[in-house]
Amino acid sequence: MILRTLAAAALATIGLVSQAQAHGGVSLDQGQCIMKIGPDTMNFTGYQPLKSREQFCDDIPDVGPTIIVLDAVQDELRDMTLEIRILRDVGQKDDTENLEQNTEVHVPPKKYRTGTLNFEYDFAKKGKFVGLVTAKADDGREYVSRFPFSVGTTADRDFIIVAFFALFGLAGFGLWYKNSFIDKNKKKKAA
Numbered sequence: 001m002i003l004r005t006l007a008a009a010a011l012a013t014i015g016l017v018s019q020a021q022a023h024g025g026v027s028l029d030q031g032q033c034i035m036k037i038g039p040d041t042m043n044f045t046g047y048q049p050l051k052s053r054e055q056f057c058d059d060i061p062d063v064g065p066t067i068i069v070l071d072a073v074q075d076e077l078r079d080m081t082l083e084i085r086i087l088r089d090v091g092q093k094d095d096t097e098n099l100e101q102n103t104e105v106h107v108p109p110k111k112y113r114t115g116t117l118n119f120e121y122d123f124a125k126k127g128k129f130v131g132l133v134t135a136k137a138d139d140g141r142e143y144v145s146r147f148p149f150s151v152g153t154t155a156d157r158d159f160i161i162v163a164f165f166a167l168f169g170l171a172g173f174g175l176w177y178k179n180s181f182i183d184k185n186k187k188k189k190a191a
Contacts, residue, residue: 033057035070037135038143043071060151065122070133072115080135080143081109082117089128089148104129109136126152 033044033055046056047067060066072078086105087095105121133145 035133035145035147037077037133037145038141040072040074040077040135040143042073042077042133042145043069045069045071058147059149059153060123063123063126063152065120067118067120069116069118072112072117075115076137077135078113078115079111080137080141081111083107083109083132083134083136084117084119085132085134086121087130087132089130095130095132095146109134123151126150 035042035044044057046060046069048054048056048060048062048064049067050065051062054061068084070082070084072082084105084107085099085103087099087102088104090098090102092098092102104123105119107117107119128148128150131145131147131149135143
């Protein structure tokens with residue numbers, strides 16, 4: 001019974017961790033970071049070249065210089081003006097609330113005929129942010145992709161996850177040891 005409860009708790013935790021790592025408009029699909037923007041998609045890639053050679057898909061691992069690259073998959077996005085805005089998440093009810101005051105990065109609207117938009121920004125502080133990518137067509141259609149992310153908190157989250165599973169494993173080992181050796185010795189002595 002106890003082992004079933006532990007197994008159920010482990011599966012629930014894995015599900016919660018997976019849900020916590022999925023962010024708004026950005027998701028991982030067959031090894032590619034995909035951002036939905038209206039009916040279209042863009043590939044999303046982030047780098048911190050001074051920290052590591054690793055790419056990231058959603059949360060930015062650490063503070064410091066960061067390069068973000070967005071590649072339009074469909075030609076429709078290449079004919080639209082694209083605008084990027086990174087906002088500090090200060091608990092605002094709506095992204096337009098104190099828009100200029102909360103804006104950390106703004107890449108003005110422009111058509112990117114090659115389909116590739118990139119920018120660099122030096123994130124100075126850890127925290128929560130919201131990315132907004134707006135695509136506007138000449139005929140008035142507009143799509144917005146909103147994706148929350150954090151900067152510099154992935155190491156904290158990873159430590160918590162590792163600590164949880166270490167404690168979980170230790171508890172499982174303790175139960176196994178108790179059931180395998182201590183309870184059997186008590187039964188032998190009682191007999």
